[in-house]
Amino acid sequence: MSGFGQSGPLAGEPGHDVTYAAHAGVVALSGTSGGPPAWGPGVPVADLCAAMSALLAAVHERTSTGKGRHLDVSIRDCLSHWLNARLGPFHHAGLTALDDQRAMALERPGYHTFTCVDGTAIAIGAIEDHFFGRLVRTLGLAEWAEPRWSAYRAREEAVDGINAAVAAALATRDATTVLAEPAGAGVPVARVLPPLEAVEASGRTVDHPTAGPLLPFPVAMPS
Structure with a gap:
């Protein structure tokens, strides 16, 4: 897993969650309509998105072939993929201007x-x-x-x-x-x-010896 994948013009460039999201087109849709872009989801969504995509790809490969393989996971590309939830409505409405796209996404x-x-x-x-x-x-x-x-x-x-x-x-x-x-x-x-109140209200916390109360895997599965 890397910020921009193993090839391409940005391969090897330094990055962090907010810059991956900026490259992905996600920051431009954030903030408040009519105001400047503002990155503030409070959780590292790019990192988590990429981790989820990588795990799904690995499990799919194992299920399909019974083997492992090398996966080239770009954090930026994984988060860009999530833009599909907005790209369809933008296309349907004929929105090409960023201000109009932000208004649809935010308001x-x-x-x-x-x-x-x-x-x-x-x-x-x-x-x-x-x-x-x-x-x-x-x-x-x-x-x-x-x-x-x-x-x-x-x-x-x-x-x-x-x-x-x-x-x-x-x-x-x-x-x-x-x-x-x-x-x-x-x-x-x-x-x-x-x-912290949301975590407590979930009623599903487990105590970690150093990190304190944390939430376990969210999907209920039969034991």
Whole structure:
């Protein structure tokens, strides 16, 4: 495994997670829409992405041939591969300008983080039509409950107004109310948990002698 693979113009160049992501086109889509790129996922996604890809390739090779082989794993290329989740929608919408691509990737109607009146950060994922309808009804946003906003394409064009309305509604409610109302109606809503609290809430930690509580392999497998 290397930053840019064993051949090509960047082979042997020094790098780190953030620079691999910059080369991969991922940093350009990060930050906030209309602002400068900002790399801040908080975890080394390029390194982890490459490790996952390498392991999958190795297991596939062993399963297919019963043998091992040398694998040339480029961290940059592995993370670039994850761009496919965005490249398809960009192509479908005919978006070639970076600002338009960033807006599609970062600004989605009813899909964002918001702040309640008590200062609690809340994440809402109401992209699908049925989720969005439930969200605006429980928040009393009659304007956005009109039939013309029932299709996602229409909401895309009004993303700023929709998210501003949701933000204003949440700014008058405390977290307990928000988590009870939309969540009770079946809308994906969650409090934004700090890392240590999220780890504790998982209930799946194992104690490491030097690193402290860590999370085990995430896939439940029969023993």
